[in-house]
Amino acid sequence: MTTGSSRSRTMWIALAAVLATIAAVWYINLPPEIVKATMDDVRVEAEKGGYRLVDIDTLAELYETRRDQILLIDTRQEWEYRSGHIAGAVVFPMEPTRWARWRKKGELKAILGPDKQKSIFFY
Amino acid sequence: MFRYPEGYPQWQSKGLPVAESKAKPLTDGPKSDLTGSFTGWQLVWTLIGIFAGGLALNLTPCVYPLIPITVSYFGGRSGTGKSGLVGHGICYIGGLSLTNSFLGVMAALTGGLMGAMLQNPLVLVGIAAVMIVFASSLFGLWELRLPFWLTQAASKSYSGFFGSFFMGVTLGVVAAPCIGPFVLGLLTWVAARGDPLIGFVVFFTLSLGLGTPLFVLALFSGRLKQLPKSGEWMNWVRRLMGWVLVAMAAYFLKPILPVVMQKYLLPAIAIAAGWHLGWLDKTTATFRSFAVIKILVSIVCLVAGTYLAGNQFFKGPSVRWHQYSDQLLADAAGQGKPVIIDFYATWCAPCRELDDITFHHPDVVKFSHDDYIMVKVDLTKQGDRRYDRLLETYAVKGVPTVIFLDTSGHERQDLRLVDFIGPDAFLIRMVSLR
Numbered sequence: 001m002t003t004g005s006s007r008s009r010t011m012w013i014a015l016a017a018v019l020a021t022i023a024a025v026w027y028i029n030l031p032p033e034i035v036k037a038t039m040d041d042v043r044v045e046a047e048k049g050g051y052r053l054v055d056i057d058t059l060a061e062l063y064e065t066r067r068d069q070i071l072l073i074d075t076r077q078e079w080e081y082r083s084g085h086i087a088g089a090v091v092f093p094m095e096p097t098r099w100a101r102w103r104k105k106g107e108l109k110a111i112l113g114p115d116k117q118k119s120i121f122f123y
Numbered sequence: 124m125f126r127y128p129e130g131y132p133q134w135q136s137k138g139l140p141v142a143e144s145k146a147k148p149l150t151d152g153p154k155s156d157l158t159g160s161f162t163g164w165q166l167v168w169t170l171i172g173i174f175a176g177g178l179a180l181n182l183t184p185c186v187y188p189l190i191p192i193t194v195s196y197f198g199g200r201s202g203t204g205k206s207g208l209v210g211h212g213i214c215y216i217g218g219l220s221l222t223n224s225f226l227g228v229m230a231a232l233t234g235g236l237m238g239a240m241l242q243n244p245l246v247l248v249g250i251a252a253v254m255i256v257f258a259s260s261l262f263g264l265w266e267l268r269l270p271f272w273l274t275q276a277a278s279k280s281y282s283g284f285f286g287s288f289f290m291g292v293t294l295g296v297v298a299a300p301c302i303g304p305f306v307l308g309l310l311t312w313v314a315a316r317g318d319p320l321i322g323f324v325v326f327f328t329l330s331l332g333l334g335t336p337l338f339v340l341a342l343f344s345g346r347l348k349q350l351p352k353s354g355e356w357m358n359w360v361r362r363l364m365g366w367v368l369v370a371m372a373a374y375f376l377k378p379i380l381p382v383v384m385q386k387y388l389l390p391a392i393a394i395a396a397g398w399h400l401g402w403l404d405k406t407t408a409t410f411r412s413f414a415v416i417k418i419l420v421s422i423v424c425l426v427a428g429t430y431l432a433g434n435q436f437f438k439g440p441s442v443r444w445h446q447y448s449d450q451l452l453a454d455a456a457g458q459g460k461p462v463i464i465d466f467y468a469t470w471c472a473p474c475r476e477l478d479d480i481t482f483h484h485p486d487v488v489k490f491s492h493d494d495y496i497m498v499k500v501d502l503t504k505q506g507d508r509r510y511d512r513l514l515e516t517y518a519v520k521g522v523p524t525v526i527f528l529d530t531s532g533h534e535r536q537d538l539r540l541v542d543f544i545g546p547d548a549f550l551i552r553m554v555s556l557r
Binding site for chain 1: 125126127128130131133134135137139140141142143144397401402418421422425426429430433434436437438439440485486547548550551553554555557
């Protein structure tokens with residue numbers, strides 16, 4: 001291998017690395033898509049995940065009668081939680097991305113607490 | 124995947140029990156990131172870098188050729204047995220640490236006395252110039268030479284553990300042309316921070332980086348033969364350290380540069396360093412891994428520079444800012460919209476952080492379009508009379524200062540900001556205004 005061709009090979013590698021970095025940085029800085037969801041989307045998603053959907057009145061009744069047997073988890077951002085949340089709920093902020101799902105796995109266990117008898121409600 | 128945050132609003136509209144959490148009060152943080160102490164991840168990364176710097180300094184022309192001799196010196200003194208070698212190694216590192224840490228603490232204390240002078244642009248330019256001068260020495264433009272009597276005294280050899288200790292103490296003198304400029308540059312940086320504890324820790328870490336290879340080689344003296352031969356490549360390492368000093372000088376100058384240069388000077392230096400060290404510099408060595416290391420280092424520099432420049436270039440939309448006017452505030456109060464006033468200056472580092480991070484956050488940007496009026500006031504020019512009344516009304520004492528006015532135009536004093544906070548904390552304050 002002559003010096004000339006190895007030098008141009010390293011130039012190509014460097015150029016590739018720089019272009020890959022530019023592409024990665026551009027992608028990371030894209031503004032997040034705001035996806036407007038409907039109730040039907042929610043129903044489909046709940047079925048896929050095996051979750052039950054509960055309406056406000058049912059939850060309100062449970063809240064009044066069996067307060068200590070339910071655990072309410074607020075999944076909105078912390079600033080949304082602070083400006084107003086269901087009294088007694090805890091905050092577990094999560095963005096709707098795969099990255100957040102992977103990152104937050106361990107923390108969810110801590111939030112759920114030791115009592116396995118409680119019913120858990122996410123909102 | 125999507126969000127469907129309708130649960131809470133429906134609950135609230137039915138009048139069911141809700142609760143709020145108040146925003147936590149802010150504690151005052153450091154105003155400038157050039158001075159004072161720093162902890163956490165920043166400290167860890169800095170120390171790792173300095174340890175690596177110490178390791179790299181071993182590869183310079185003044186130190187590297189001496190390594191085999193020094194190691195055999197340890198071996199010769201102790202006779203046989205590993206414990207003697209360990210003892211010598213520890214004494215060597217001890218001597219190194221003593222000199223360097225002492226210099227570090229002294230520099231920090233001296234710098235600490237200078238205090239506010241470091242906000243002075245002339246002083247910053249002076250410091251940067253000093254670092255560039257030292258960098259030019261590492262690039263080979265001139266050699267640092269200490270007085271002859273000093274070098275003579277440092278080259279004396281003593282016996283026993285004290286001998287090894289003395290070698291550590293005087294390495295800085297003996298290897299001054301190579302180590303000197305970098306150490307002096309680092310001393311300048313430590314002096315600027317003014318914190319003796321940081322001064323000690325930084326230079327102790329440097330000493331560990333400098334002394335550890337020798338220590339390890341003393342324990343595995345058989346491996347000495349496998350070390351690469353000295354050569355021109357050692358000057359390449361010197362040039363690399365020169366670029367590190369150039370980058371440090373740019374970092375010092377950052378606050379007083381125009382905004383475009385603040386964003387792109389350091390990335391430009393990284394890219395220039397990568398290009399110079401990888402392609403313009405034609406050094407080769409007899410051992411093959413040098414070519415690999417050379418390419419790797421230059422690619423890392425290029426990628427780092429591109430990453431930093433790219434993050435600035437591709438930044439998403441910022442907050443919708445309004446120009447200040449009394450009429451604007453009156454209109455906002457009339458419409459019942461809260462107002463947020465950001466007082467900033469181009470030389471203020473936390474202001475730039477607020478701008479880069481918090482004011483580019485999508486939720487903050489969204490609020491700024493409809494529900495909030497956000498105003499930026501540029502206080503960079505001293506003696507600008509336009510904003511005098513405004514500054515007086517709100518008793519603005521420095522930058523950054525972020526004032527929060529509620530829907531009727533009165534200030535919420537408890538929410539006022541004088542330092543950087545992240546987007547989440549900022550959003551919490553924003554919603555407290557409603």
